[in-house]
Amino acid sequence: MKSISLILLAAGNSTRFGLSAKKQWLYQYDKPLWLFVLEHLQSIYRFENIIVVANPQEITLMRSFSSVTFVPGGSSRQESLSNALKHTQSDFVIVNDVARSCVPKELLLKLIEHAKALHCVVPALKVSDTCYFDGAPIEREKLLRIQTPQLSCTTTLKELLKTAEEFSDESTLFFNAGKCVEFIEGSTDAHKLTYKDDLRLLRCLQTPINLPRNGFGIDIHSFEENKPMVLAGIPIESPFGFKAHSDGDVAIHALIDALLGASGLGDIGELFPDNDPAFKN
CATH class of the missing domain: 3.90.550.10 (Spore Coat Polysaccharide Biosynthesis Protein SpsA; Chain A)
Structure with missing residues (x-):
């Protein structure tokens, strides 16, 4: 065979x-x-x-x-x-x-x-x-x-x-x-x-399903001294920022996770892993 x-x-x-x-x-x-x-x-x-x-x-x-x-x-x-x-x-x-x-x-x-x-x-x-x-x-x-x-x-x-x-x-x-x-x-x-x-x-193709989609996002970071603080994309005067591979913006990251979850596209860690130097800061 x-x-x-x-x-x-x-x-x-x-x-x-x-x-x-x-x-x-x-x-x-x-x-x-x-x-x-x-x-x-x-x-x-x-x-x-x-x-x-x-x-x-x-x-x-x-x-x-x-x-x-x-x-x-x-x-x-x-x-x-x-x-x-x-x-x-x-x-x-x-x-x-x-x-x-x-x-x-x-x-x-x-x-x-x-x-x-x-x-x-x-x-x-x-x-x-x-x-x-x-x-x-x-x-x-x-x-x-x-x-x-x-x-x-x-x-x-x-x-x-x-x-x-x-x-x-x-x-x-x-x-x-x-x-x-x-x-x-x-x-x-x-x-x-x-x-x-x-x-x-293409006669075999189908119309996308029309259902409401919900997403939930959460992000948590500890603080780090002498690092810029950015929250929801806005720089904030502070002696410390978020300890993270990137800017650590917990508000934006939680929003991205919610959007990705609603879209069925995984989460921010899958698409932009913190062990990839390309996404550092």
């Missing part, structure tokens, strides 16, 4: 999305999009293991939602994927972007059915529109729109990732190395969420 792992890439910054929120954190009913996608794929196939690539600043928060393996993303898709592959020894690996939020069950099972040694299997769609390249029309019959998820032989993918050349997906990496890339019929349902207007094209 084929052993297959799943890697979900969810470390992006959503620079083209056009909304203030990152797309992986858009809520689908009562869960963020990355978790919605993860649970959907989990429900289709029993993967040997699952690795989620997360933004280093968000990885602690993501771990509070799920017990799968989380790894920090890198500066490129190549580096992020290499980080994830260190955690699997399966025969094959399926890589999906969180932006491919509505992958049909039939498409995922078809990928798995076509798994072959040394191969990369990718879904592709034909192009129906007239296309121009560099100011001139080209034969659309020769064009394919490549989608994710993509299935690759794990050992081959690990070896190919050692190249310094950048790539946009696994199929490009395999093709440039002279390896076999097999195409299967893709699905319009697996549309990629890149821009905010794409949201209306």
